[in-house]
Amino acid sequence: MTVRSETSPTPMNGAESLVRTLIASGVDTCFSNPGTSEMHFVAALDHVAGMRSVLALFEGVATGAADGYYRMAGKPACTLLHLGPGLANGLANLHNAKKAGSGVVNIVGEHAASHVELDAPLMSDIAGIARPVSHWVQASVLATDVADDGARAVQAAMTPPGQVATLILPSDTAWNPGGPVAEPLPPAPRSQVADHLVDQAVGALDGPDSLLLLGGAALTAENLELAGRIAARTGCALLSEWSNARMERGAGRVSVGKVPYPIDMALEVLHRYRRIVLAGARAPIGFFAYPGKPAVLTRKDAQIVPLAGAGDDLTGVLGMLCDGLAASDLTAAHVSSRQETTVPQGAITPETIAAVLARVMPENAIVVDESVTTGRAFFPATAGAPPHTWLNNCGGSIGFGLPVAVGAATACPDRKVLALIGDGSAMYTVQALWTMAREQQDVTIVIFSNRSYEILRGELTNVGVRNPGPRAVDMLSLNRPDLGWVQMARGMGVEGFRVDETQALAQAVQAGLESDGPCLIEAVM
């Protein structure tokens, strides 16, 4: 196979027309775990410049990385996945990406059309597997259509706030002569919000029993500044959802708390508010249903103003709200000031970890938070840390943190990534460590080693099971044997350290952040 350009008299094959189209559409990063049916795509990556390929040893790493990449780069990456089972392995993190509003372009190989009817071992219903996690699914039919299909996939992925687009690429459409490189297609703009909703919100935001609930792009530093001015004018509270795709925060930025995860705490907090304006957020509901507890967490008599959804023009609508409230020239309320903290001595607890984070957080860090139970104290404790970015799991499928850290580090090689991950969560996609080592990514990982699906112990109580017996507890315990995180990390080429005291934790995290390349710290609790 020789190198061909789109101006070559010999037509390029479908795979090459797709790679060139993706690059032309701004997709220049591919998180890949290819197989036989994707070999032409791999070959095209080889002789077309401009697409960075990052190899993953498990597909959930590739899809989670694409999620993290979109959150930080603001544009989609593509994944390269092998047939239905390869896509299936990436499905859980695509679920998380979908719920976060992250744009992803999945390229999934398929058998050649002539082979599909034969029910080969790897034959499966790829579109059926893709649909539950995709906003857009299409299978290319002709090699000459692949480029156009690719441009449409990128356009779909960029629909605000971001969508999962899955393009199925039969191998004959990859190897047969393709069409010309397709022009980029413009993404849909963010929707404008109707004036009457702005008027309703202006009326509703008044005093401490009113709440401006923020989500999605309302959590950029600039939009938080607008929200802070609205709070300064109206005295309304500011909160975000429990899980946010990306929030800018830290000293000098408008600080917003979160609706708590534990249902009783959430009910208590939200009971204060009689009028709630939603800006990029959804009306608060329970993460799960619990016997005898409500699913909708707001007061029954609360007025809910659905001002703007995650795909709407949140900057525009917050500006209109400022104007309507004559708040545009005010100084924002709730601006965090820099807080110096001291690190205590002694055993590692959620509270002492929070103090460590507040102490060591470097300016401009990206925090990937999958700390589950351990991390509930982290957020308030770090409000006065140097300015940083915070990424949450919006889909609730654990195994999110390490892959998203890969993607964030790929998008922002000049920033420090701090991944805070429970031991149970980290195991689902532990293969991400190898990709971090391979790419020498500047990620510091703190594993909270409580040797338990600790959240489930609480949930067992929440669903009404008191005093669980040994067989139930055994299903929630990760001891027997203890996981050796340092050994696992070193086995995948990542340096690791194990600490069981708070000052030692602070030193280890500091050292990890100051060094280049990935580093894992097992915090034994």
Next chain:
Amino acid sequence: MTVRSETSPTPMNGAESLVRTLIASGVDTCFSNPGTSEMHFVAALDHVAGMRSVLALFEGVATGAADGYYRMAGKPACTLLHLGPGLANGLANLHNAKKAGSGVVNIVGEHAASHVELDAPLMSDIAGIARPVSHWVQASVLATDVADDGARAVQAAMTPPGQVATLILPSDTAWNPGGPVAEPLPPAPRSQVADHLVDQAVGALDGPDSLLLLGGAALTAENLELAGRIAARTGCALLSEWSNARMERGAGRVSVGKVPYPIDMALEVLHRYRRIVLAGARAPIGFFAYPGKPAVLTRKDAQIVPLAGAGDDLTGVLGMLCDGLAASDLTAAHVSSRQETTVPQGAITPETIAAVLARVMPENAIVVDESVTTGRAFFPATAGAPPHTWLNNCGGSIGFGLPVAVGAATACPDRKVLALIGDGSAMYTVQALWTMAREQQDVTIVIFSNRSYEILRGELTNVGVRNPGPRAVDMLSLNRPDLGWVQMARGMGVEGFRVDETQALAQAVQAGLESDGPCLIEAVM
């Protein structure tokens, strides 16, 4: 919650009625990775005796274990999976189980009915995710129906040769009062084969240009004995498919080779046969399509007799064939005799590993073969080893071997399990090592550390790409960094050894097989 029996005046909840029904139907093993919505099932496991629960740290381990369990126990286990994403993580090995004809009962938690409409973070289309890999999917609607639904799920899973059945269990149907324990439902019998097909097969099997192609339950020792008598009478060749769910083999058993995986070799072998009788096997096709090569691998003029499918009564039909050919009293042809082999010195290669396996194979071992490129010499070399069982990956989704070894060891605690796995494959479901350590399973794992998706290098050539460049090769290479298998194994509680010479490999495998509990050997190639 107090312990209640089915005779208690207080009704048990739906989850307990399901657990008791599963046990009554013969399902007494659960491979689990639960979450909040499965807590009532977990609680029921706790206070109902008779269900063994095996915890996995990744759902693909649980589903692969259920596959291996069915192959060896001949009855289904259940899995316990958390909502759509948990099922999704188990999908690839369910694909493999489906293709192998393994019966599996998936219990997948779902939000309570009142919660589904709220689109909570973990909400997804569970049935949509399940359908591509399931023969049977149902969501319980009422708690009082859960027991009956469970009995039907087991019945579906036991439909010959075995099916994937997925029961979706909304949490309100788990926590609300359930109905009585359901009676076991009889599985469908294996289908009888029509006489005219037997007559056709009698006519077709004649001489060395005729082939009896065996699959599924035709590969038990007893059925192979029947096939050997048929070959003795007719002079026909005996082969199996490339991948077999379970084959009994070794010294004293009728030996059958396999249709080769590489397409050119398969075409060459199959070109010899003008008449092919299928008994539990399907007509040979290529694993993948390749430009310019046929998908159907048999001669165009070959007569194919579809005697019996995988769900048919293969023992009965092979007996009828023996009778029709007056072969019932013959001595079987192709019986393997015991062969003593010597182990060479020097670098580890596919050929020297094959010699090691022939040398160390213990009687009654279960071999789980995911050796991909490295293993193509293993099968012929071990035909004269002591009698053993061989399990292949029938769905082609790698990440199969370690979980299936967990399931085989769970089903057969008194047998030695030998898992032969390529390094690329093992990484997909590496979390299985922890479950082996936790359960102290008698599994010896040999990892073929060639630091490459070696099969893809060949496939790149097969699809017409000569001289791949550095970016393509980089996508197929697992070095940079090298994986440290011994460290990873020890991090999950499994003892590990690294060898790079053939005699040392033989000693390590022998020691692993002689010791109790799991042991991993990294064979550096």
